[in-house]
Structures are given as structure tokens and as C-alpha cells.
Amino acid sequence: MSDSHQQRSTLTARAALASVAMAVFLLVLKIYAAIETGSVAMLGSLADTGLDLLASLVTLFAVRVAAVPADREHRFGHGKAEALGALAQIVLISISAIVIGWRAVERLLSGAATDRAEYGIAVSIVAFAATLALLAYQRSIIRRTGSVAIRTDHVHYQSDLLLNLSVIAALVLDQYLGFTGADPLFGLGIAAWLMWGAWRASSQALDQLMDREWPEEKRQRFLGLAARHPEARGIHDLRTRSSGTHDFAQFHIWIDPHMTVEAAHEVVEAIESSLAGDFPGCEVLIHLDPEGQVDHPGNVLQETDETRETIPE
Secondary structure: OOHHHHHHHHHHHHHHHHHHHHHHHHHHHHHHHHHHHOOHHHHHHHHHHHHHHHHHHHHHHHHHHHOOOOOOOOOOOOOHHHHHHHHHHHHHHHHHHHHHHHHHHHHHHHOOOOOOHHHHHHHHHHHHHHHHHHHHHHHHHHHHHOOHHHHHHHHHHHHHHHHHHHHHHHHHHHHHOOOOOHHHHHHHHHHHHHHHHHHHHHHHHHHHHOOOOOOHHHHHHHHHHHOOOOOOOEEEEEEEEEEOOEEEEEEEEEEOOOOOHHHHHHHHHHHHHHHHHHOOOOEEEEEEEEOOOOOOOOOOOOOOOOOEEOOOO
């Protein structure tokens, strides 16, 4: 495993462990508050934290599997374990939202009241501050690793900020301002917010599992670096994908058809070296073509307007 991959694996594992520790801490606090208040909003917050713990454990397992180096059975590594872990989190978030929504409707129909709001408010304030600290740490890890599993965990904990504020508002309105329907209504709002967050978080995980191309800005930056070598006469059939924190890119490059094999090999080595600085750990596969050659329609890699890339004059 390269140094950059080892560092990314260490950072993502630390972020996942921090999420597990935070979830355990908040779970204990919210169990006490839910028992004391009987609030459906607090119960929703408790259910969400319980699933946070499960989701964080899934994340921890996923980033550890993703960090395992490539082997004989997995020649491209295990990076997609992160995307699978993210999908598992999304399922848990959706279950949490359904349970909270069902409990809120039940409370609306029964008209039951909450009690001892001060406990729920105090716990929610502590949870809000602790979640802010965790989110700041996760953002620093995401900037350095681009981990899809940690990013999904981050989206989940972002929703916790709104959830804790909603619990505080619901308890204040319900017990101190006399609006008895506030607690279950806020519970329904929390459930809807969680479902929306799950929907948004699913897109990046599915993109990795479906081998979606890199964003256009990243592709163009890659092409610009690859085209700098003076012997490169043109680039085509660029194909890219990501798997966890690992990037893969392959492309064809036109060179002088009279160049020796040894000289052509030196060109490829130089291009790979120039790309390694800005795309550390990216696995690059370069195919050499005589200048001007266009693949025949029957070939696997066909030359089309979409796949052709040229070097700016």
C-alpha cells in the first residue's frame, strides 16, 4: 500500500471511530431524556442516535475493508466497500425516519403530553455542541481523503443539528407556550428531513458503484497535466472512475509512429510521474497509438466525439 493510501486509511478509520464514540455518548444521554420527558421528538432523536451508532459501526467496518490492499481476487482493491457501507447507512437512516414518523402520527392521534422539558432541552444543547465538534473534524478528514463513507456519515450528523434544535423548539412550544401539537409535528418534520438526507446521500455512493466518470473539472485538470509532455501529440478515449479513496484513469495517447519502444516507454513513465504529484495514488493506464490512428468501429474502444480529447494549440 502506498504512503498516501496508508495515510487516507488511517484518517478515515479515526473519523469512523470518532463517530462511534460520539454516538455512544449521545445514546446514553438521550435514553435518559426520552424516559424523563416522554417527548416524541426526543424519542425520534434517540432513535436517530441509535441508528447513528449502527451506521458509524458500518462506516468503521467499511473503511477498514476499503483499506485492504489489492489481492489476487480483488485486483482493483476493495475501495467500493465504502460505497456499500454508505448505502447501508442510507437504509438505516430511512428506517429511522419511518419509525419517527409513525410515532409522531400516533402521538398526534392520542394527544398525549410531554413532561419535564428541561431534561430534554439540556440534553439537546449538549448533543448540539458535541455534534458541531464532530462535524468540524469530519470536514477536515473529507477534505484530505474524499471518503464517500465519511461524507455520508457527515450528512447524517448534519441532520442531527437540525434534529436537536427541533427537539428544543418542540419542548419549549409544547410545555412553556401551550402548543400541545408541536412535539409530534416537529417529529414529522424530523422524519421528512431524514428521508431527504438519505435521498441526497445515496447519489454519490451509487455513482461509485456504477463507475461514473470524474467531475468535468477534475477530468480537464487531469488532461492538462497529461498533455504537457512535448512528445504527446493528442489524447483520446479517457476513461475515469473512483473506488473509495482510489482513483483510476486510462487513456490513449498519440505519439510519433517512428519512435522506438524504449523511447515510447520513457514518454509514458514521464507522463505518469507528472500526474502522480497532483493525483497521488491514482492508478493510470496509458495505451500508445501512432499519431493520427483512429480505432476501427469494431474495436472495444471506439473513437467518437465524446471520447476524443485533443491537446490545445
